[in-house]
Amino acid sequence: MKHTISWGIVPFFCLLASVVCVAQEGIRLLDISNETARHTIIAQGTPTLYQGHPYSAMMPDGETVFCVWCVGHGGPAGPMAKSTDGGKTWARWDSHLPEGYAKHRNCPSIYRLVNADGEAFLWVFSAQPRMARIVSADDGETWEEKAPLGIPNVMAFSTIIPKNPGVQDGQYLGFYHHRAIPGGVVFDGEPRGDKSARLEVMVAETSDAGFTWSAPRLVASVEGKDPCEPCAFWSPDKSEIAVLMRENRGTGRALVTFSRDKGATWDAPKNTSWELTGHRHIGTYLPDGRLFFAFRDTAPNSPTRGSFVGWVGSYDDVKNSQPGDVRILLLRNHAGWDCGYPGVFVTKDQDIVALTYLKYDDSPNKHSVVATRFRMEDLRK
Numbered sequence: 001m002k003h004t005i006s007w008g009i010v011p012f013f014c015l016l017a018s019v020v021c022v023a024q025e026g027i028r029l030l031d032i033s034n035e036t037a038r039h040t041i042i043a044q045g046t047p048t049l050y051q052g053h054p055y056s057a058m059m060p061d062g063e064t065v066f067c068v069w070c071v072g073h074g075g076p077a078g079p080m081a082k083s084t085d086g087g088k089t090w091a092r093w094d095s096h097l098p099e100g101y102a103k104h105r106n107c108p109s110i111y112r113l114v115n116a117d118g119e120a121f122l123w124v125f126s127a128q129p130r131m132a133r134i135v136s137a138d139d140g141e142t143w144e145e146k147a148p149l150g151i152p153n154v155m156a157f158s159t160i161i162p163k164n165p166g167v168q169d170g171q172y173l174g175f176y177h178h179r180a181i182p183g184g185v186v187f188d189g190e191p192r193g194d195k196s197a198r199l200e201v202m203v204a205e206t207s208d209a210g211f212t213w214s215a216p217r218l219v220a221s222v223e224g225k226d227p228c229e230p231c232a233f234w235s236p237d238k239s240e241i242a243v244l245m246r247e248n249r250g251t252g253r254a255l256v257t258f259s260r261d262k263g264a265t266w267d268a269p270k271n272t273s274w275e276l277t278g279h280r281h282i283g284t285y286l287p288d289g290r291l292f293f294a295f296r297d298t299a300p301n302s303p304t305r306g307s308f309v310g311w312v313g314s315y316d317d318v319k320n321s322q323p324g325d326v327r328i329l330l331l332r333n334h335a336g337w338d339c340g341y342p343g344v345f346v347t348k349d350q351d352i353v354a355l356t357y358l359k360y361d362d363s364p365n366k367h368s369v370v371a372t373r374f375r376m377e378d379l380r381k
Contacts, residue, residue, distance in 0.1 A: 027275050027323045029304065032374060033332040042067055042081050042090050042355060043369040050366040051079070052357045055109040055282075056343025057122065059139065062086065063348055066093070066140055067355065068108040068124055069369050073338070077126050078102035082140065086347035087355070087371050097134065098145040104132040107341065111160045115170035115209035123210045125149075125156035130188060131176075132156075135210070149213055152188040153178045154199065158280070159232040161241070163205065163262055170209040173263050175219065175230040175243060177201050182221055199226035199248055203263050220245060220257050220269045227255050227269060231281040235315050236289065242318055244272065244281040244293070253277045253299075256318060274299045275323045276311055280340045287350055288376060290314055294330060294354040296340030307333040308340060308356045312379060326379055330372050335359035338367065351375060 054069035080093040106127035131149035163171040226248035253271040278295035313324025333339040339358035355371035
């Protein structure tokens with residue numbers, strides 16, 4: 001990831017963002033949600049069609065992007081779209097996919113993994129049946145269905161990161177969550193009958209770029225809380241892994257945990273700042289070295305609660321539960337709550353793109369998959 005920036009780049013957008021404050025600790029909030037020139041609708045919802053839970057993968061050229069999502073809330077997979085201009089325009093790619101993919105269900109996620117011989121594979125993982133998957137060995141032109149991994153889960157891999165950052169050796173860590181009785185049975189899906197069960201965050205490893213995976217290990221299990229939807233990322237100096245987690249019981253702030261031995265052991269999870277509290281964080285390092293995360297805002301008393309927001313701050317802000325530098329109201333959700341599950345990428349031209357599903361307006365249409373775009377210069381206003 002690049003950690004430099006040229007402030008001489010002419011901003012892609014000249015519209016001014018309004019500035020307000022978040023109630024908790026005075027962090028700035030930029031509101032770009034009404035600037036429709038930034039928006040791209042990837043998949044339009046209709047009065048009968050709900051487009052939900054997208055994820056994206058950027059290719060090395062900085063312009064080609066794939067996006068996958070499901071139909072209905074946690075419903076069947078099947079849709080895919082491809083962009084060749086950094087997410088400005090999109091073409092549906094469903095016809096390239098194997099027939100069986102439409103039978104996979106719940107929150108597909110897509111990743112590009114590279115083996116020790118330099119061969120790249122695009123993988124799409126879905127929750128059911130038991131971490132179902134399809135793969136492409138030719139940059140998304142053709143796809144093949146592979147046998148499910150057989151891992152009980154609530155949601156398939158929310159993040160996959162290199163085990164050895166900066167090295168393409170086929171070794172990756174995949175983070176996901178399941179519901180289980182601690183030390184006992186692991187449920188498939190999310191049954192609610194046993195009150196002793198809780199959500200737990202897990203990690204599995206691959207050494208062959210996604211074809212085979214190790215037995216999962218525990219990352220986080222917290223009494224009285226439900227950590228889930230892990231977002232894993234390396235520290236700038238590559239000395240530790242951080243994992244942001246949604247807290248699904250709504251008992252307080254989001255959670256974060258750290259590992260300094262490549263995921264072998266983990267600190268006890270602790271609270272994030274209120275400003276970083278939300279559901280399904282996905283993020284990236286920005287050209288100036290700061291972090292950007294997009295997520296559904298769930299912070300109490302937040303003026304953007306229930307909408308799609310971004311957060312910008314340093315790695316130390318995450319580690320020390322500090323407020324960060326700025327929040328951004330990316331897209332306003334007209335459903336009141338149901339949004340998030342983003343894709344996030346930075347294009348070759350240094351545009352920051354965040355996409356999600358939400359009810360885009362107050363028309364009869366159900367949720368759409370929508371992207372918004374901004375530049376680092378917008379954060380200086």
